[in-house]
Amino acid sequence: MNTNKITDGKLTQLSPAKTRRIIHTDNLMMAVWDFTDGPWNNPEPHHSHPQDQIVYVAEGEVIFFIGEKSCHLSTGDTVAVPGGLPHSVQLLTSKVRLVDTWTPIRPEFT
Structure with missing residues (x-):
């Protein structure tokens, strides 16, 4: 059995108010993102990647945008x-x- 604590995952300080902690297998990746600079007046710029993604809101509230559609989470x-x-x-x-999962993994985050 492969068990890990997310606190054992690679921590990246992306800005003073944004961190990402990564854990993954060969085919599945999970990231825990912590933000401490909200609320924001505008969304982050849109981006895309070939991986399928599921986002879980572990704390707080966001507006999530997919293309031209949005939803309050x-x-x-x-x-x-x-x-x-x-x-x-x-x-x-x-x-x-936020807790993100992707398949396959995002190699730029490893």
Whole structure:
């Protein structure tokens, strides 16, 4: 059995208010993102990647954008993003924790 604590995963400080912690197998990747600079007036720029993605809101509230559509998500909510679709997020609360999973893994995060 392969068991790990997310705190054992690779921590990356992306900005003073944004961290990412990664754990993965050969085919599945999970990231825990912590943001402490919300709420935001605007969403992050849209981006896309070939991997399928599921986002779980572990803490806080966001607006999640997929293409031209948007949805309000709060603690306990999820959204699925098929690979290749442009998407983005906008924080609505001062602190947000998102848990992302991708398959296959995103090699740029390893």
